[in-house]
Amino acid sequence: MAACQLMFVEDSPRGVLLDIIPLEALAIDGTVVPPGLPLSVSFLPSDDRRAHGEMVALFDRWLEDNRALDLDVGVASEIGGLRYVFTRDDEQLVLDVRD
16 A cells, blocks of 8 residues: 555546556556656446446545545456555545456
């Protein structure tokens, strides 16, 4: 898990784009993103419009507050992809992304 700063959130019909700056080294599937190196992450839109809206609203709120969050990225072999775990205070968002 690495402390990060959320810099930008965009929701479009193509998906959700997040710009993040890791404040600590962030390991993603065997690659280490060094602190301070901007990282863009995108997710396809969910078929569940309500869940998608709640996810975007949470990212928007985190962006408007102080932008600080923790991010952990691990392999989710059961889905054939990666699991992104975003945590801020007592809130957590888990996104499973297939390759």
